[in-house]
Amino acid sequence: MNIIFLSPHFPPNYYRFCVELQALGATVLAIADESPERLRPELRSALTEYRQVPDMEDYDALLRACGYFTHRYGKIDRIDSLNEHWLVFESRLRTDFNVAGIGVQDIMHIKRKSEMKKIFQAAGIPVAQGGLIPTVEAARDLIDRIGYPVVVKPDSGVGAAKTFRLDDDDALARFFSDKPPVDYLLEEFVEGTICSFDGLTDREGHPVFFTSHVYNQGVMEAVNEDLHVSFYSLRQLPPDLQAMGLKTLGAFDVKERFFHFEYFRTIDGRIIALEVNMRPPGGFTLDMFNYGNDIDIYAQWANVIVHNRFTASYDRKYHCAFVSRKTGKPYVHPHGDVLQNLGERICHHGPIDPAFRLAMGDYAYLVRSSDLTPIREAIDYIQAMA
Known part of the structure; x- marks a missing residue:
């Protein structure tokens, strides 16, 4: 099986996907802009061949590298990166080389929030009121209907970059x-708690692993407020959240992919869809999958692909x-x-x-317990400030 992995050195833990693919006998080919000497030894050993390109944003360079791999x-x-930033490039390469997976005809459904909203609504999944605002007049028309904030x-964006709450006309x-x-x-601004439905599907779209945070x-x-972050996994998923997550999987036809779906749990208990991401959750969440379930999700992903x-049972x-903690804050402990x-x-x-750093922090601790009370106590202890 010939698999091209884009930017396998970043995030830093992603090298493990290539290691596990190679262990299962796959021919692992990689493209990135990093010099080969700077790749960690375990990654270099897992790669059948590596092509360095001057600029990963240069599609023609990626096209030529894939063409070389095809010739050889x-x-x-398969072509993948498991990285939000490269999803559009992946889709173009899959289409150009006739590779299974999300192609150019589908990519905007999972990259543009306005397109996600259409799919949510067609599936009967509640969403926040709103729409595109090409002009200030369009924005005012929407606000007249839904009100501030x-x-x-x-x-099209990730990680809440350039995202703002607006409270008035000024x-x-x-x-x-x-x-x-x-x-x-x-x-509309939805007041509530953010929760997720995260996991992995097989080639037929069956969820082989899922959890919630x-x-x-x-x-x-x-x-925007330079706050530190914490989140935790659930041992028992609320039935309505699990049902909503499975319904979202079907609506977006997720096959052979990690997924990270975000929802609001409102004060009155409703679930409102926020967005879908067709890649693993960020930060150390893959390792949280492992520590929370005593599995190896890197190896299991490779097993699904190959x-x-x-x-694994979980x-x-x-x-x-x-x-997480952010540098410069006056932590007590x-x-x-x-x-x-x-x-x-x-x-x-x-x-x-x-x-x-902005979205996740500078330093992180992963904490586990079979009970939730020690988890909450640990969060309070780590993030206590003077």
């Missing part, structure tokens, strides 16, 4: 005076939490005290890549 190794069976976000005017030259979506706040607040089998035996006092509850800790 034959038909390409509202949220404005790029129609804020709306300021936004349009400095609006980036991209399509924007305006929606509850977030202490939205990424928009973390980015053999269409998920062989019962969500632990809650697992991601708890130093790092050494966190490790000493939380002990075995800490299953992993380490720095976060600077590229994710």
